[in-house]
Amino acid sequence: MIQVAILGFGVVGGGVAKVLEENAALLRARFQTDVSLKYILDIRDFTGHAMAQRIVRDFSTIEKDPEISVVFEAMGGVHPALEYSLAAIRAHKSVITSNKELVAHHGQLLLREAATAGVRYLFEASVGGGIPIIRPLSDCLAANRVTSVTGIMNGTTNYILTQMEKNGASFSDALSDAQARGYAERDPSADIDGVDTCRKLCILADLAFGYQVDPARVLCEGIRRITEQDISDASDAGYRIKLLGHVRETASGIVPIVAPFFIKKTHILSGVSGVFNGIGVVGNMVGETMFFGHGAGSAPTASAMVGDLIEALERPSTPVGWSDTAPDHFVQDAKTLAFSRYARFVSPTKAQKEAILDAADAVLRDKDGTLSVILKPMDAQTCEVFLASIMPASPESVIRIFVPGEYVPEE
Ligand SMILES: NC(=O)c1ccc[n+]([C@@H]2O[C@H](COP(=O)([O-])OP(=O)(O)OC[C@H]3O[C@@H](n4cnc5c(N)ncnc54)[C@H](OP(=O)(O)O)[C@@H]3O)[C@@H](O)[C@H]2O)c1
Numbered sequence: 001m002i003q004v005a006i007l008g009f010g011v012v013g014g015g016v017a018k019v020l021e022e023n024a025a026l027l028r029a030r031f032q033t034d035v036s037l038k039y040i041l042d043i044r045d046f047t048g049h050a051m052a053q054r055i056v057r058d059f060s061t062i063e064k065d066p067e068i069s070v071v072f073e074a075m076g077g078v079h080p081a082l083e084y085s086l087a088a089i090r091a092h093k094s095v096i097t098s099n100k101e102l103v104a105h106h107g108q109l110l111l112r113e114a115a116t117a118g119v120r121y122l123f124e125a126s127v128g129g130g131i132p133i134i135r136p137l138s139d140c141l142a143a144n145r146v147t148s149v150t151g152i153m154n155g156t157t158n159y160i161l162t163q164m165e166k167n168g169a170s171f172s173d174a175l176s177d178a179q180a181r182g183y184a185e186r187d188p189s190a191d192i193d194g195v196d197t198c199r200k201l202c203i204l205a206d207l208a209f210g211y212q213v214d215p216a217r218v219l220c221e222g223i224r225r226i227t228e229q230d231i232s233d234a235s236d237a238g239y240r241i242k243l244l245g246h247v248r249e250t251a252s253g254i255v256p257i258v259a260p261f262f263i264k265k266t267h268i269l270s271g272v273s274g275v276f277n278g279i280g281v282v283g284n285m286v287g288e289t290m291f292f293g294h295g296a297g298s299a300p301t302a303s304a305m306v307g308d309l310i311e312a313l314e315r316p317s318t319p320v321g322w323s324d325t326a327p328d329h330f331v332q333d334a335k336t337l338a339f340s341r342y343a344r345f346v347s348p349t350k351a352q353k354e355a356i357l358d359a360a361d362a363v364l365r366d367k368d369g370t371l372s373v374i375l376k377p378m379d380a381q382t383c384e385v386f387l388a389s390i391m392p393a394s395p396e397s398v399i400r401i402f403v404p405g406e407y408v409p410e411e
Contacts, residue, residue, distance in 0.1 A: 001033055001034050001035075001036050002031060002033060002034070002035045002036065002069060002070070002313065003036050003038045003065075003067045003068050003069060004020070004035060004036070004037055004038065004068065004069070004070045004071070004072065004309070005037070005038060005039040005040070005041065005062045005065075005068050005070075005071050005072070006037065006039070006040045006041070006071075006072045006074060007041045007059070007062075007071060007072065007073045007074060007075050007081070007084055008041070008042060008073065008074040008075030008076065009040045009041075009042040009044070009046065009051075009055070009074075010042075010074065010075075010076075011297075011298045011301075012074035012098045012125070012298060012301045012302060012305070013040065013042070013072065013074035013075075014298060015297075015298035015299050015301060015302030015305075016072050016074060016302045016305050016306060017037055017040065017051060018298070018299070018302065019299070019302045019303060019305075019306045020035055020037050020306065021037075023306070027306075027309075030310060031313060035309070037051075037054060038054065038065070038067065038068060039054055039055075039056045039061060039062050039065070039068070040054045040055050040056070041055075041056055041057070041059055041062060041075075041084075042055060042057075043057065059080075059084050059087070062088070063084075063087050063088060063091050064091070068093055069093055069094065069313075070093060070094045070095075070096060070309055070312055070313070071084075071085075071088040071093050071094070071095050071096070072095075072096050072097075072305055072309075073085055073088075073095055073096070073097040073098075073099060073102075074097070074098050074099070074305070075099070076099055076101070077099070077101065077102075078101055078102055078105060078106070081097075081099055081102050082102055082106055082110075085097065085102070085110055085121070086109075086110065086113055089110065089113045089114050089117050089119055089121060090113065090117060092117050092118065092119055093119060094114070094119040094120040094121070094122070094312040094316065095110070095114070095119075095120075095121050095122070096120075096122045096123075096125075096305050096308040096309060096312060097121075097122070097123050097125070097126060097305075098123075098125035098126055098301050098304070098305060099123075099126060100123075100126040100127065100196070100199040100200055100203060101199055103123045103126045103199075103203050104198075104199035104200075104202045104203050104215050105199075105215070107121075107123070107203065107206060107212065107322070108206075108212040108322060108324075108325065111322070115317075118316070118317045119312075119316065119317065120308075120311065120312040120315070120316060120317070120318075122134075122308035122311055122312055123203070123308075124304040124305070124307055124308050124311075125301045125302075125304035125305045125308070126200070126203055127153060127200040127203050127204060127279075128151075128153060128200070128277050128279055128291065128293070128295050129155075129277065129293070129294050129295040129296040129297060129300045129301045129304065130293055130294045130295075130297070130299075130300025130301060130303045130304050131277060131279065131291050131292065131293040131294070131295060131300075131304075132291065132304070132307070133204070133279050133281075133291045134203075134207065135311070136281075136289075136291065137149075137204065137207045137208060137281060138207050141281060141283050141286060141289070143283075143285055143286075144283025144284055144285045144286050145249075145283065145284040145285075146208035146209065146249070146281060146282070146283050146284075147248060147249050147282045147283065147284055148246070148247065148248035148249070148280075148281075148282045148404075149201070149204045149205065149208055149245075149246070149247050149248075149279065149280070149281050149282075150244055150245070150246045150247075150269065150279070150280045150402075150404070151200075151201075151204075151244065151245050151246075151269070151277065151278060151279030151280060152242055152243065152244065152269055152272045152276075152277055152278050152279075152295075153196075153197045153200040153201065153245050153277055153279060153295065154191055154194075154196050154197045154200075154243060154277075154295070155183060155274075155275035155276065155277060155294075155295045155296050156178055156183050156184045156188065156191040156192070156196075156275070157191055157192055157194075157197070157222070157223050157243040158242065158243065158272065158273065158274065158275065158276065158277070159174075159178050159181075159183050159184075159274050159275045160174040160175055160178055160184075160192070160223065161174075161223065161226070161231070161240075161241055161242060161243065161260075162273045162274050163177060163178070164226070164228060164231045165231050165235060165240060165241075168228060168232075169228075170227075170228055171223070171224065171226055171227065175188060175192065183275055192222045192223055192224055193220070193222035193224065194220045194221055194222040194223075194243060194258040194259070195215075195220065195222075197220075197243060197244075197245045197258045198215045198218050198220045198245065198258045199215055200245060201218065201245030201246075201247055201256055201258055202214070202215045202218065202256070204245075204247070204279070205247045205254060205256055206322045207322065208247070208281070209247075209249065209254050210322050210324070211322055211324050211325060211326035211327075211330060212322055212324070212325050212326065213247075213254070213256065213326060213331055214326075214331070217256075217331045218256045218257065218258060218331075218334075219256070219257045219258070219259070219333065219334040219335060220257075220258040220259075221258065221259040221260065222243070222260075223241075223243050223260050225397070226241055226260055226397075226399075227396075227397065229344065229370075229396070229397070230342070230344070230397050230399060233342065233344065233364050233365055233372045234262050234342065234399075236364065236365070237262075237342075237362075237364045237374070238264060238265050238266075239262040239263060239264055239265060239270075239342075239401070240262075240263055240265055240270045241260050241261070241262060241263075241399065242260070242261060242263050242269060242270065242272075242402075243258070243259070243260050243261075244257075244258070244259065244260075244261045244263070244269070244402060245257075245258045246258075246261075246402070250332060252329065252330075252332075253326075253329060253330035253331060253332050254330065254331060254332065255331075255332040255333070255334050255336070255337060256331065256334065257334035257337070259400055260399055260400075261399065261400050261401065261402035262342050262399055262400070262401040262402065263401075263402045264402075267402075267404070268280070268290055272292065275294070275295065275296065275297075276292065276293065276294065276295065277292070277293065277294070277295025277296075278290060278291070278292045279291045279292075334380075335379060335380035335381065336379055336380075337379060337380075338377040338378055338379050338382075339377060339378070339379075339400040339401060340361065340374055340375060340376065340377045340400075340401040340403070341374070341375045341378075341383065341398050341399060341400055341401060342364070342372065342373075342374055342375075342397070342398070342399045342400075342401060343356075343372070343373055343374075343375050343387075343395040343397065343398045344365075344370060344371070344372040344395055344396045344397045345370070345371045345372075345373075345393050345394075345395050345396065346369060346370055346371075346393075346396050347369045347393070348371055348390070348393040349393065352390045352393040353371060355389070355390045356371060356373060356390060356393075357373070359373075359375050359376055359386055360373035360374060360375055360376065361373075361374050361375070361376050362374040374401065383398070
């Protein structure tokens with residue numbers, strides 16, 4: 001019999017328990033033995049719950065039980081999830097997590113400890129929920145030099161942007177709707193400020209490029225300032241606005257960015273709507289690949305975690321991941337990239353308008369005192385200098401335009 005424990009009996013932990021119970025016969029057929037959920041660690045009161053007898057409050061019960069071979073960590077946060085995960089690994093138990101914050105910040109340490117202990121630290125559920133992306137990237141695409149990864153990795157923000165486009169909703173109304181449906185948390189800042197996408201992008205960059213990428217080094221912007229007018233200008237010009245995580249290789253490293261982008265309606269990521277996620281990986285041999293599906297939710301996320309159980313038991317000591325910290329200058333500042341940008345100005349003077357048109361490739365709207373243009377490609381500093389030069393007509397809005405494959409900074 002295989003005995004396992006769950007840390008955190010919330011949305012994801014509850015999903016893992018459900019998959020283990022409902023798909024018990026399927027797992028028994030795979031392993032030729034039963035998988036038994038022996039303990040659930042949680043701080044809440046589960047009196048009367050069908051699984052109440054398995055609830056424990058003290059992590060050391062799990063740590064010290066030699067019968068437990070695999071621990072599912074679904075508590076979230078860094079502490080005490082880090083300490084519990086390290087203790088479980090050092091007690092020779094494989095750890096399976098959905099906790100992107102922990103993997104993005106401490107994955108290198110946890111993978112190294114797991115390799116030393118001869119067990120697995122697995123995190124398929126930490127990016128893209130139920131979408132297989134971690135093992136495809138680390139195994140199936142391993143014959144490639146990955147040249148870029150681009151994705152919509154946060155269902156909450158994608159739902160908000162989709163509602164704004166489909167129903168003409170304001171950002172705050174779309175956010176309230178997402179909260180009412182349980183897609184956004186009461187404090188939605190990690191989602192809408194791009195932090196969640198940034199953590200996931202760093203995990204994918206770690207795997208694709210072999211070094212731990214510190215989220216603090218990634219240019220990260222969210223969607224708080226996107227307005228109905230931005231969405232409508234984008235749509236009229238054949239674009240949608242999407243919060244993208246993007247990282248590409250350069251001659252001497254990589255350049256990651258998380259930001260809202262105009263993306264052509266004809267691009268496959270433009271069709272990823274609502275709470276769905278989509279992640280594209282480009283490899284030098286395979287070309288373009290795309291992964292799509294439910295990026296969150298109890299059952300999809302648990303599906304990825306129980307998939308990791310199979311991996312942990314069938315390949316118990318093959319470390320997957322990255323082992324080194326990135327050398328200096330490996331992670332480059334996305335401010336060096338030259339982007340075309342959408343910019344909207346209100347009531348520019350004649351002279352300001354002339355300067356704006358001189359710097360523009362296309363005019364999207366010139367009506368009722370509003371001038372919306374697509375500015376010629378420029379890096380962040382050149383753009384700042386240009387906008388400062390035409391003050392006080394500072395733009396109402398500036399949003400980068402995504403053109404696949406075109407952002408190689410000058411070395
Ligand atoms: N929800 C999703 O769809 C989803 C998808 C992918 C990844 N994730 C990630 O999965 C992790 C869990 O998310 P979730 O949505 O399942 O969270 P959740 O519903 O809040 O569940 C977490 C559970 O762990 C408990 N807990 C917290 N600290 C604990 C501690 N020190 N000891 C014991 N129990 C503790 C919580 O109790 P209290 O409520 O009392 O704090 C709660 O019952 C997070 O890292 C999240 O980012 C979630």
